[in-house]
Amino acid sequence: MADTDTLHAPADPAALSPEEARALFRAGLRVPTAGYAAGYAQANLIALPRDLAFDFLLFAQRNPKACPVLDVTEPGETSASIFAGDLRTDLPAYRVYRHGEPAGEFTDVRELWRPDLVAFLIGCSFTFETPMLQADIPVRHIEAGTNVAMFRTNRPCRPAGRLEGPMVVSMRPIPADQVADAVRITSRYPSVHGAPVHVGDPATLGIADLDRPDFGDPVEVLPGEVPVFWACGVTPQAAVMASKPEFAIGHAPGHMAITDARDSDYQVP
Amino acid sequence: MADTDTLHAPADPAALSPEEARALFRAGLRVPTAGYAAGYAQANLIALPRDLAFDFLLFAQRNPKACPVLDVTEPGETSASIFAGDLRTDLPAYRVYRHGEPAGEFTDVRELWRPDLVAFLIGCSFTFETPMLQADIPVRHIEAGTNVAMFRTNRPCRPAGRLEGPMVVSMRPIPADQVADAVRITSRYPSVHGAPVHVGDPATLGIADLDRPDFGDPVEVLPGEVPVFWACGVTPQAAVMASKPEFAIGHAPGHMAITDARDSDYQVP
Incomplete structure (x- = not known):
């Protein structure tokens, strides 16, 4: 699928800081994030109603290869300890699901975000x-x-x-x-x-x-x-499609949350 | 604290299988489990009402050194994928908490177990x-x-x-x-x-x-x-004492769940 850029991609995306990359995405740049902000961890997003949060956290615990949880927000919060930006605007693109059906891609989900949403940031390869x-x-x-x-x-x-x-x-x-x-x-x-x-x-x-x-x-x-x-951290979205919860917001696959955490924070000896 | 043994400890506890060790504890042997069933992972137990399960799983995710989750039961279940025994009888001893206060040690908690309890097995050193x-x-x-x-x-x-x-x-x-x-x-x-x-x-x-x-x-x-x-996996019990949920069941510290999982299952390269 071709990405519709409203801004030109930067000449050296690897050299951006997480903050700079998020500012570009917030301004409307819509690109896959591989190669952006080298040295910083990227994350998959899945935001689900509070009522499903335990089921999802348990799903992640039971499927740790596919769903390694890096961070979880309090209900309604829009930033996270490893992500100082705004989760509703600072990813290049989002997918919204209603009853498991894709209900559109967006570059800004501020109007769709709900106070009962718990956002999970899942590790990304x-x-x-x-x-x-x-x-x-x-x-x-x-x-x-x-x-x-x-x-x-x-x-x-x-x-x-x-x-x-x-x-x-x-x-x-x-x-x-x-x-x-x-x-x-x-x-x-x-x-x-x-x-x-x-x-x-x-x-x-x-x-x-x-x-x-x-x-x-x-x-x-x-x-x-x-x-x-x-x-792959798109696994939670496949679970949303299979399990049909009433509402969910994910990132558009490949269009990740660029976190403030370092790659090396997740390295084991 | 001295342990009251109703059975003699086995001569070679390291050589027991998990099933044999659990059978001894079920029969009433009340001893710390260090050195038992060599090669098999041991686990801390904390069972909490379903209503608190998300908060606890998130607490564990946020404190992974102290609370590494090995397994989680469905509400009311009394065995787990890594623990084929009965979680209510097959540990050497339990501590029960009401509103955060210790409410007794038991070697069998079948009469206290509730259908809304979710049991978490937490890694043990x-x-x-x-x-x-x-x-x-x-x-x-x-x-x-x-x-x-x-x-x-x-x-x-x-x-x-x-x-x-x-x-x-x-x-x-x-x-x-x-x-x-x-x-x-x-x-x-x-x-x-x-x-x-x-x-x-x-x-x-x-x-x-x-x-x-x-x-x-x-x-x-x-x-x-x-x-x-x-x-240490007694950290969840310290959280129960500090946070005072209405009801909780833990293992008596040092008196662990001996699982069917191998030590080596938890080894990284």
């Missing part, structure tokens, strides 16, 4: 792309300037209360001789999805066609490369 | 004592056959909803030349409290006298040893 790049592991969607490719899988999450749904994964093509390095590096970031859940063979995940992602843009898998799959 | 022993790091309370020494600290947890309270720590005296090894080994088990929160100098944690623990038994710190402090 964009966070470990900086250390991958530093280790000379190519990240194709950053090279191509597109959104990461994401797929619904045939792997059900462990349900919790009223929430259930399939695991969603992101895919990066990795040169075969660098797959082990990619595993080693990403396993040091368990709070942002950690090690891959699957290496090669999309069919066993129920993915029929790598050229047709369920979210984001397709990327080419070159000869000598292996598709590597990481659990 | 007994889990990493096996790898410590395998690395020839002494564990004094196992050598002495006593309960581990636990202390309330002056460090407040991050509150969540109606829950607040101080961090509780367990203390082990470690020979000075093995402190680094103890840090290295325990840091590989983040789900069972991980690396120490404090090494040496109890006064800065607000601990006036190592000979007077708030929970468990005192242990001697020998010349050449340093007191090392790990976050």
Whole structure:
């Protein structure tokens, strides 16, 4: 899906501070955030009515690879301890769901936000792309300037209360001789999805066609490369679509919350 | 506090399976569980009314060193995915709280359990004592056959909803030349409290006298040893005492749930 930019993307998005990036998004820039504000953790957003907050937090606890919780707001609050901006305006784009059905994409959800919403910030694999790049592991969607490719899988999450749904994964093509390095590096970031859940063979995940992602843009898998799959923080939105709660607001896949936390805050030895 | 045994402790508690250990406790054996069922993870218990479950899960998310959640039951359930036994009978001893006040210790809480209780199993540092022993790091309370020494600290947890309270720590005296090894080994088990929160100098944690623990038994710190402090899963009970919810059931400190999960399930690379 093409992004409609109302502002030009900055020449060097990696060099932006989280505050600068959020200001651009607040002003209307609508782009996927991979490669933005290098060194700062990015996060998935899912905001749900207070009544569902326990079910969701339990869903996250039971599915920690897909739903690592970085922060949770008090009901109605619009910033978080790791996100000093405004959660209603400072992401590049949002998706709203009513009874599980997509009800539009927005760049500002101030008029839709409700005082009973609890917002969850979920770790995002964009966070470990900086250390991958530093280790000379190519990240194709950053090279191509597109959104990461994401797929619904045939792997059900462990349900919790009223929430259930399939695991969603992101895919990066990795040169075969660098797959082990990619595993080693990403396993040091368990709070942002950690090690891959699957290496090669999309069919066993129920993915029929790598050229047709369920979210984001397709990327080419070159000869000598292996598709590597990481659990993805769009999983909560797949659960919303499957479980049909009355109302939810998520980020538009790939259009993340850029937090004030450092990548290194989520690194284990 | 002396434990009143109605059964003799087994000759080789480390060799018991989780099922065998739970059967002994169900039959009335009332002992601290350090050293039992080597290789299996132990867990702290806190059961709270459903109405408080979100606040507690958020408290745990905000205080992950002290409250690493291993498992959560559905309301009213009495077993868990990592605990095939009966949570009301298969721990050696329980503490019941009413409005934050201790309301007795029991070896069986079947008559007190309520259908609205949600039980949380929280990681326990007994889990990493096996790898410590395998690395020839002494564990004094196992050598002495006593309960581990636990202390309330002056460090407040991050509150969540109606829950607040101080961090509780367990203390082990470690020979000075093995402190680094103890840090290295325990840091590989983040789900069972991980690396120490404090090494040496109890006064800065607000601990006036190592000979007077708030929970468990005192242990001697020998010349050449340093007191090392790990976050402790009794922290939820300190939060219950500080926050005074209407009803709660915990384990008696040191008298843990022996789970079916392996220590190694919680080890990171």
